[in-house]
Amino acid sequence: MPRRDFLRTIGVGAATLGAPNLLPASAPAGAARGAPARGARPNILLVMTDQHDPAIAGFAGDPVVHTRHLDALARQSVRFTAAACTAPACTPSRMSMLTAKEVHRCAGWGNHWIIFPEHVTWPGHFAAHGYRTCLVGKMHYGGRDQMQGFQDRPYGDLRHGLGHQPDPLAMFPGYAGPRSGGVSEVPESLMQDVVVTRETLAYVLEHEAAGTGQPWFVCASYGRPHSPYTAPGRYLRRYRDRVPPPPDGGAVPDEPLAAKVAETYRGLQPDEIRRGREGYYAALDFVDDCIGELLDGLRKQGLLENTIVIYTSDHGEMLGNHGLWAKTVYYQRSVGVPLLLSGPGIAAGAHEVAHPVSLMDLFPTTCELAGLPVPEGLDGRSLAAVLAAPAAAPAPHEAVLSAYYLYGAIVSSPHNPPPKTTEPNRAWRSARSARWKYVEIEGGRPLLFDLAQDPGETTNLAGRPEHAGVCAAHRAIVFRDFSWEGAKRQLAADRARVPQFKSGRPPSTPNQYRLPDGREFDAEAGLYGARWLTIPPGADGGIIPQQFG
Secondary structure (H helix, E strand, O other): OOHHHHHHHOOOOHHHHHOOOOOOOOOOOOOEOOOOOOOOOOEEEEEEEEOOOOOOOHHHOOOOOOOHHHHHHHOOOEEEOOEEOOOOOHHHHHHHHHHOOOHHHOOOOOOOOOOOOOOOOHHHHHHHOOOEEEEEEOOOOOOOOOOOOOOEEEEEOOOOOOOOOOOOHHHOOOEOOHHHOEEOOOOHHHOHHHHHHHHHHHHHHHHHHOOOOOOEEEEEEEEEEOOOOEEOHHHHHHHOOOOOOOOOOOOOOOOHHHHHHHHHHOOOOHHHHHHHHHHHHHHHHHHHHHHHHHHHHHHHOOOOOOEEEEEEEOOOOOOOHHHOOOOOOOOHHHHEOOEEEEOOOOEOOOEEEOOOEEHHHHHHHHHHHHOOOOOOOOOOOOOHHHHHOOOOOOOOOOOEEEEEEHHHOOOOOOOOOOOOOOOOOOEEEEEEOOOEEEEEEOOOOOEEEEOOOOOOOOOOOOOOHHHHHHHHHHHHHHOOOOOHHHHHHHHHHHHHHHHHHOOOOOOOOOOEEEOOOOOEEEOOHHHHOOOOOOOOOOOOEOOOOOOOO
């Protein structure tokens, strides 16, 4: 369907394409900062958290959470209020973001999957065009290539683990979700988020002190607010008895796929739900302070003046809404992400843009802003025009796509058995436009939500005759160049390739340090003790694979 016909079908007129931003008229408009002069290409600072529900932030209107540093960044940024990941799980979302390709086109079938070498990655492309690239913190790759275009990686999950520090300590090598909510047992100086801040600052300051003039692309990737929902005690005390319960009372939806996902946490008690939600708010508050320390440290050295700053997360967090926790489902609390951008070539001041966009768009966007060629074959689209003129630029997408395949697991364990690909209600694919979200569930019934009238996604409109045209238009996008049968054939072919790319190394503690000469050593060996263990009772997620990866 042609783009303009699609927009007419879903009720979007031509004038909407240039709709004004959502801030009050008194908000500063600001012209875009000019592109840097030739030879002064902008630096890229990508700040990522893990599992940040885009609705829980001061800049998003949450009245309880303290996110003062991200709020300050939002006041200087273009904020996309309808940003989404392509797959609501750590590895597939990050693989898709780094390759700017949909998950079925980059083998992002589930956690611990491998980016195969034929894919050009975002940092690899920038490294090939003269940038110095560095990753500090989590990325959750599988296989032996733990760099994927990053030339330096001083700290992170380098042993194909997943970075998250089990808390309380006795939960190693696994961790629990809301049942773990509370005060962290990890000494604060060893907490992953503290180390990410310190090592990122050290890397950039050392690079600048070398005086090479080489632009840099640095990703600071934090583990919180991802479970186990713990934080230092002072943060927990701030939220005690102040976080409201889930707005729907935690009612499990009448839909087989989501109901299956909800089974993991069906036995949660009210006190566990309360502690889990308070712990999440505290973890987000804590990581906000860590991000603030990073940004303040760079700003004081004048290192943000020619730097594009991006803040986002890999996916959202259900946090008890619809009786669900964590992610992997199609709801906006799961697939939505916060997205802030500021810097050269981006409109100054605060702007809100309601156009749906994808994490896949960041790769081509930064290429255009930095004056680099955009590789062929990407699924993401540049947002540079929107960033330069937030109130006037047309929507870059008619709809953005997300998907998840519960049968795509690469790591098999008693906690994570991959369902057979023949079972119904084990995979979904969605298309979200400005107003609507359509979800196609393999072997199940379709869903349609009116996000303008029903932001909580409580009423399925797919069966109503008056919405047949909207469903048909979105379904055509869902199945454009895609089929379930083709995806399964690709999954089988990708599985057959995996063995040749495995590292042959056992996992250890969550994070490692990597010295400039390539030597690695465990960051938390004294905290947990690197050892092979059975999974302790009560651990219900995030198992560091007890097998060679």
